[in-house]
Amino acid sequence: MSYWFLCGKGKVFGFSCGLRRGFNYQQTFSLVNVKLKWVKDKALDAVIAGERDLRAACNLVSILSSAPDFCLPIYHLSRHRGQLGLPHDHKLSTFIRRYPTIFHESYVFDSAGTLVPCFELTLEALNLYHEELGVIRDNMIDLIDRLCKLLMLTKDRILPLQTIDQLKWDLGLPYFYIDNLIPNYADLFSLFRLPDDRIGLKLLSWDDTLAVSQLEKNVAQQTEEDLKNNCLAFPIGFTRGFGLKRKCMGWLEEWQKLPYTSPYADASHLDPRTDVSEKRIVGVFHELFHLTIQKKTERKNGSL
Structure with a gap:
């Protein structure tokens, strides 16, 4: 049971064009809203759906592993439901019973004398959890x-x-x-x-050695001219069935040529209404994705 990632899709809207004149760049106000067709990736959607169950099961394993005898009644487990990511209409006990190789069910009496379900980790799940602790260390x-x-x-x-x-x-x-x-x-x-x-x-303290973005590390993907002008371009790939019209591609190509501002740099001098500032925001998301294990996260997690 390792904590490797569940997430959703991130989309970046609002590609825009900037003006380039030699080494001089203007913070132009030419933001363009581009309406894009939403294209589903069925293979990725299936992976995400499966990872939701994996995340919930792994979190339950962690919760049970910290309990006496690795066992807790269902009403104790329900207190952690918000961290499991399960749909609201899913009954927690029903979800747990889907994985008998991980969770063993028994019954205990609560304070009112009512018999309630109690779940504990199987030996196989416990061994896997200890293996995970070694990976974390x-x-x-x-x-x-x-x-x-x-x-x-x-x-x-x-x-x-x-x-x-x-x-x-x-x-x-x-x-x-x-x-x-x-x-x-x-x-x-x-x-x-x-x-x-x-x-x-x-x-508590800033570490300059960590303040290097993934895009800055991937210098091999940049042209010599872009490196010289600090106009680093983001690697872009499209899902099958998704594409941009020629006009939109023109905007994107010009936008990619704008100066790159590191997400770890002070950006207080940038006008938030400009293309250069917009590229810096995209850079923050790009770096956030690269901090995750699987380079993706749910859209709701994008507002830091």
């Missing part, structure tokens, strides 16, 4: 770096725990990362109460 540095870079993408290096919880599966973080991981790195992270009374996780 072996990749701990990488996990910490991903979390640091995620916080470095934000203005104040801080995010609500609620937001990180939505991404923890994608980032490969353990289910109980707040209790089992963060306390071991008190020199890097600290919990803060936010103005809206939510709890946030803050990165």
Whole structure:
């Protein structure tokens, strides 16, 4: 049971054109809204649907592994339902019973004397969970770096725990990362109460060695001229059946030639209404996807 990723599709709209004159670029106000036909990728949709069940099962394994005797009654498991990602009309006990090789069912009496279902991990699931813990330990540095870079993408290096919880599966973080991981790195992270009374996780210090985006690392994919002018272009591929009209492709090609602003750089000087600023926003999403294990996440997780 490893925490490797479930996610959805990300779409970027609003390709625009910019003006290029030698090494001088203008922050032009030529944003163009392009209506694109929504094209389904049935193969990818099937993978996503299967990963939703995988995510829920893995999270349940983590919850049960922290319980005495690796067993909990259904009403205790229901308290974690919001973190499982199951549809609201799915009964939790019905979902668990679909996987008898992972969960063994028995019955216990609750405080009112009512017999209720109780679930525990099978021996096979427990062995697999211990194997997963070994994988996490072996990749701990990488996990910490991903979390640091995620916080470095934000203005104040801080995010609500609620937001990180939505991404923890994608980032490969353990289910109980707040209790089992963060306390071991008190020199890097600290919990803060936010103005809206939510709890946030803050990165205490900036690491310049981590402030290099994936696009900047992939210099082999860029032309010598683009590297010289810092006009890095995003790699683009289209789903089968999806395409852009020639006019839209022209906009995209010009937009790709705009200066690239690293998602880790101070962008306060950029006018948010311009094409250059728009490209910087796309760069933030591009970097976010590359921080995830499978380079994808659900659309709802895109608002950091």
